[in-house]
Amino acid sequence: VEISVVRRRVQSAIAAARVRARRRRSGTAEAQTAFESFLQDVAIPLTKQVAVALKAEGLGFTVFTPASGLRLAADNGRDDYIEFALETASERPHVIGRINRTRGSRTLTDERPIKADTPASALTEDDVLTFLVDALQPWLER
Numbered sequence: 001v002e003i004s005v006v007r008r009r010v011q012s013a014i015a016a017a018r019v020r021a022r023r024r025r026s027g028t029a030e031a032q033t034a035f036e037s038f039l040q041d042v043a044i045p046l047t048k049q050v051a052v053a054l055k056a057e058g059l060g061f062t063v064f065t066p067a068s069g070l071r072l073a074a075d076n077g078r079d080d081y082i083e084f085a086l087e088t089a090s091e092r093p094h095v096i097g098r099i100n101r102t103r104g105s106r107t108l109t110d111e112r113p114i115k116a117d118t119p120a121s122a123l124t125e126d127d128v129l130t131f132l133v134d135a136l137q138p139w140l141e142r
Contacts, residue, residue: 024091031093034121035086036068038095043070043084046128050136059139072132074139077102082135086120087113095120099135 044065051061051072060075074080080101087096094117099110115127 028088028093031086031088031120032068034119035093035095038120038123039065039068039070039084042123042125043128046125047072047132050129050132054136061139074101079107080139082132084114087111092117092119094118095123097131097135099138101138 044063047070048063051063054061062073062075064071064073069083069085071081071083081099083098083100085096085098087094095114096111097114099112101108114123114131118127
């Protein structure tokens with residue numbers, strides 16, 4: 001293979017990678033804005049309602065809203081929580097729920113999308129409630 005052919009293909013690959021990276025950065029920025037809006041308008045208010053309902057049933061949970069995040073933490077276990085985060089490592093950024101709970105000395109962590117193949121801007125209160133009720137099952141069984 002001639003060096004000119006090799007060089008053209010390498011240059012073409014570099015140009016394509018730069019275009020993909022620019023597109024990914026733009027998509028990530030848009031997803032971050034949509035995620036912030038999702039937190040403020042949908043997830044935080046609904047999670048606070050869930051925490052109040054859980055307290056009424058005798059299960060203590062507290063809502064924390066660190067920068068660009070949301071955590072519903074069990075009052076009786078410092079490492080027991082459910083949190084919402086934006087997953088940007090994949091080609092299509094999406095909202096994930098991270099469920100962290102302890103059993104004895106073991107810590108179990110599970111990550112899953114709030115709703116598969118759904119961007120933050122399209123998530124609804126029902127999607128969040130469905131996820132939370134499902135994620136809370138280990139604490140509800142006790």
